[in-house]
Amino acid sequence: MTGGQAPAGRPRVVIVDDHGLFRSGVRSELGSHVDVIGEADDVAPAITLIGGTEPDVVLLDVHLPGGGGQLVITAIRAAHPQVRFLALSASDAPEDVIAVIRAGARGYVTKTISGPDLVDAIRRVAAGDSVFSPMLAGFVLDAFAASAAPDRPALDPELDQLTPREREVLRLIARGYTYKEIARELYISSKTVETHVSSVLRKLQLSTRHQLTRWATERRLA
Amino acid sequence: MSRTGSGHIRIAAPARGRDDGSMWERTTSAPPTPEPEAGYRWPERRRGLSRWARGPRTSGPLRRQPASGLAGGVAAGAAARTGLDVTLVRAVFVVTAVFSGFGAAAYVLAWLLVPAAGQDASIGAKAFTDRRGLTLTAGVCSLIIVLLLIASAVGAPWLTTVSWPLVITAGALVLIWRNAPAEERAVLQRLADPLLGIAGGSSRRRIVARVLIAAVLLIVGLSVLLSGHHDFAAARQLGGLALVIAAILLVLGPWWLRIARDLVVERQARIRAEERADIAARVHDSVLQTLALIQRRASDPQQVVQLARAQERELRSWLFDGRAPGSLDGPGMTLAAGIRLIQQEVEAQHGVPVEAITVGDCDLDEDLAALLAAAREATVNAAKWSGAATVSLFAEAEPAEVAVYVRDRGKGFDPAAVPGDRKGLTESVHARMARRGGSAVVRSAPGEGTEVSLRMPRDATQRQPGRA
Numbered sequence: 001m002t003g004g005q006a007p008a009g010r011p012r013v014v015i016v017d018d019h020g021l022f023r024s025g026v027r028s029e030l031g032s033h034v035d036v037i038g039e040a041d042d043v044a045p046a047i048t049l050i051g052g053t054e055p056d057v058v059l060l061d062v063h064l065p066g067g068g069g070q071l072v073i074t075a076i077r078a079a080h081p082q083v084r085f086l087a088l089s090a091s092d093a094p095e096d097v098i099a100v101i102r103a104g105a106r107g108y109v110t111k112t113i114s115g116p117d118l119v120d121a122i123r124r125v126a127a128g129d130s131v132f133s134p135m136l137a138g139f140v141l142d143a144f145a146a147s148a149a150p151d152r153p154a155l156d157p158e159l160d161q162l163t164p165r166e167r168e169v170l171r172l173i174a175r176g177y178t179y180k181e182i183a184r185e186l187y188i189s190s191k192t193v194e195t196h197v198s199s200v201l202r203k204l205q206l207s208t209r210h211q212l213t214r215w216a217t218e219r220r221l222a
Numbered sequence: 223m224s225r226t227g228s229g230h231i232r233i234a235a236p237a238r239g240r241d242d243g244s245m246w247e248r249t250t251s252a253p254p255t256p257e258p259e260a261g262y263r264w265p266e267r268r269r270g271l272s273r274w275a276r277g278p279r280t281s282g283p284l285r286r287q288p289a290s291g292l293a294g295g296v297a298a299g300a301a302a303r304t305g306l307d308v309t310l311v312r313a314v315f316v317v318t319a320v321f322s323g324f325g326a327a328a329y330v331l332a333w334l335l336v337p338a339a340g341q342d343a344s345i346g347a348k349a350f351t352d353r354r355g356l357t358l359t360a361g362v363c364s365l366i367i368v369l370l371l372i373a374s375a376v377g378a379p380w381l382t383t384v385s386w387p388l389v390i391t392a393g394a395l396v397l398i399w400r401n402a403p404a405e406e407r408a409v410l411q412r413l414a415d416p417l418l419g420i421a422g423g424s425s426r427r428r429i430v431a432r433v434l435i436a437a438v439l440l441i442v443g444l445s446v447l448l449s450g451h452h453d454f455a456a457a458r459q460l461g462g463l464a465l466v467i468a469a470i471l472l473v474l475g476p477w478w479l480r481i482a483r484d485l486v487v488e489r490q491a492r493i494r495a496e497e498r499a500d501i502a503a504r505v506h507d508s509v510l511q512t513l514a515l516i517q518r519r520a521s522d523p524q525q526v527v528q529l530a531r532a533q534e535r536e537l538r539s540w541l542f543d544g545r546a547p548g549s550l551d552g553p554g555m556t557l558a559a560g561i562r563l564i565q566q567e568v569e570a571q572h573g574v575p576v577e578a579i580t581v582g583d584c585d586l587d588e589d590l591a592a593l594l595a596a597a598r599e600a601t602v603n604a605a606k607w608s609g610a611a612t613v614s615l616f617a618e619a620e621p622a623e624v625a626v627y628v629r630d631r632g633k634g635f636d637p638a639a640v641p642g643d644r645k646g647l648t649e650s651v652h653a654r655m656a657r658r659g660g661s662a663v664v665r666s667a668p669g670e671g672t673e674v675s676l677r678m679p680r681d682a683t684q685r686q687p688g689r690a
Contacts, residue, residue, distance in 0.1 A: 112575065114611075134614060138579030141618070145582055174579045175673070176614030176629040 010035045011126035014053065016046040016072060017061040017088070022111070026059065029115035034122055042066045047075045054080055056126040060105065062089040062096045070103035077104050086125045097139055102205050107131025129194050130201045137173035140204060160207050162200065169196045285339035286332070288406055293413060294333035294398075323387030330394040338406075345406075349397040354484065358400070359393040361481040366392055368470050372463065508536055511571060519573075532570050557624060558583040560594040561617045564601055568613070572605035575612045582619035584680070589658045590624055593678040596651045596662065600628040600674040608632025608672060623679045631671040637664055651676070 013034045015023050018041045027036050037053055040046035043066035050058055050072070058076075060069045073085050085105040089096060090112075097108050106125045109118065110133055121131045132140075144162045162170070165186075172182045179197075183190045284303045288295035297315055301308035318325030337344040349355055370385045399410060512533040519525050558580040565578035586594070597615070604613045610632035617626045651674065655662040660678035 134577055134579055134616070138581050138616070141581040171616075171618065174581070174614075174618075175616045175627045176577065176631075 011056040011122055012037050012053070013057050013059060013122060014038045014040065014046075014050055014055040015059045016040045016050075016064070016069070017059070018042060018063075018065050019061075022061075026118070030119060030122070031115075033119045043071050043075075046072050050076050050083060051080065054083060056084065057122050058083060058085045059122070060085050060087050060100070062087055062100055068096065068099055069105075070100045073100065073103040073105060084125050084128070086121060086131060097136060098143065098204070101136070101201070104205060106201070107133075108136045109133045110135060130197050132170070132173050132197055132200075134174045134176055137170040140200060141167065141170050141174065144203075160203075162203070166196050166200050169193055170200060173197075284336055286336050287339050288409070289339075293409060294329070294406065295338065296329050296332040296336065299336065299339065300332075323385075323391070327387035327390040327394075330391045330398070334394045334398055345398055345401050349401040352397070352401055354488070355397055355400040358481055358485070359396045361478055362396050363389050363393045364474060365478060368474065372467060504540070508540075509533060515571060529570055532566060555586045555591075556583050557586060557590060557594070557617055557619050560586060560591075561597070561615060561626075564594065564598045565615060567598070568601050568605050572602065574605040574610070576601060576605070576615050577612055578615040578617075580617045580619075584619045584624065587681065589660070589678050589681075592654055592658045593624060593626060593660060593676055596654045596660075596676050597626040597628060597674075599651055599654075600676070604628055604630040604632065604672060604674075608634070610671060619680075621680070623677055625678075626676045627673060628676075629671065629673040634666045634668050634670045634672050636668055637666055 010032075011034050013030070013036050015026055015036060016039070017023050017026075020041070023039050023041075027039075030036060034057075037055055038049050040049045041064075043064050046058075046060075046064075058072070060072060062069045064072075069085075069087060076083055085100070087097070087100040087105040087108040088111055089108065090110065101108060106128075107121060107130050109121050109131060113121070113133075124131055141162075144160075144167075168186065169182055172185060177185065179190050179193045182193045186193075285299050286295040287298040287302065291298040292312070297311040298308050300306075301311045304311075315325040315329050319329070333345070334349065335344050335346045366389050367385075370388070374385075395410075399407065402410065512529050516526050516529050519529070561578050561580050565576040568574065568576050584590070597617070601613055601615055604610065608630040610630035612630075614627070614629040616629075617624065651662045651664075655676060655678070658678065660676065662677075663675045664672065665675070666672035
């Protein structure tokens, strides 16, 4: 979307997670590749910290003692739209993931992600790109397939449906392909892959259909 | 001469394997093309050629040809040996069988005593070491003899014309049944199926057929019995007959019973052995595997607990719900649940994280269970051999088909120059999918990991569950 603002050098990162052990683990894994400028362990301190430091990327745990990670995003976004969020979750529970994405996170990865992959994800989010884990791609495919059921006509086809190409890209992400591999597979450029993913993310965030969130809850029950 | 003759023929038509029937056809119809390796046999071949020129008769000992025959291949073998038409030989057997029973006895004896083409020993050679089979034969023969004696006593003289052939046929059939190789036994079973079907079934039509046959027999028997004896002498004769039967039963009855009981015991023992083998295989695949893993991971209590819990669940569902360990089908099983099961299983047994993602869901039928079985095999293979840190498992249920992708970023291989271990996977997955109308594609290159794509068309009538 706003790809031109890639910060030169190391992205400045804030880690928000209620587990101190996890924070220090991530900090050491990121090493010198990024500049960790602060840590927070709950919603309120995180909002204060991020408002004061304006980092490039916030690594945001989906579950915090004071509420979901989406509270942090909604509180920050209005005043500091340039701060980007990368959601981290151990649970993979669809409704959590969809909630933070819809609140405005630029991507989602599981906590099992390797150090180098996490650095790569942070760099991409800092550059304005989005990061889809295979899990998130699966969720989105499922959510749009469910909400595109014939008995529920789309209110806004532009936002409520995925194009065939977007579905193709998501399917390959879910199959474990990297953006580069997807580009090779579909004979398109990596940038085009990125455009498709960003477009999916936008639909996910802007689609007015509450089916998306309802879908997530249904899936949890099923 | 006979020995060199048959050896010669075998060289003349190499690589025909057990399809000996066509081998003989070839040798009788046209001289074979020379074989480079058999060049040193050339003089002998010449001699053989001149012999064939005399007519379509083959030399060498008589051999049965089960591959080209209808039952034991006796007629086909005799036809090839004598140069007569096989249909003619068959007709002779059938006619003599119908009119005197001789044909049947001769045929069955030949089946028992003449080796099949390409084999040295006859079924009879093996049968003579089969003690229980011999006892059973003696039992069956004696039973038939007793019945025939009774029949002749009550005045059914036409039965006696087939008596000895009948005894011989029955005895020989018992020995063939017990000692023939599996494929010939299958032929015998196929021939006997209609009769056994009437005797063994419990469906309504079969019971009716049985009762009808019994009624006809009873009427014929009674009319034969009473036709010659219009006075009360018949009753006295019947009384005497009853005494004779009782005497025979008294002497031979216990022996027959014991034979029958032995057969039942033998059958039960075989069933038990099969069951034990099945249980051993399942326990090996599940419990023993888990115990081995627990020993290896003794230092990680959390994982040990996890393994033990998973195994306990599986064992319980096997013992109490009858769901076999690792079985993917069963009531209430869906695609997503099956994929999760594969994930848990592979993670527990091979310690490689599996990222499992399912889009959509549907109930499993046999085809989709086969798809999952193939997916499991591919996942296990990736976890075991690829060396990758994780395996991606992605399943998508679409209206027209279900697709599963198993991908790893491991060492990969060159599908064109496949080494042995991966070939096993490729072929078994291919075969499994193809049998059900699905497809399997394996993409891999050295250093680039492997992706197995599995697709199975879906029955259009199937509905998606759980989607409100």
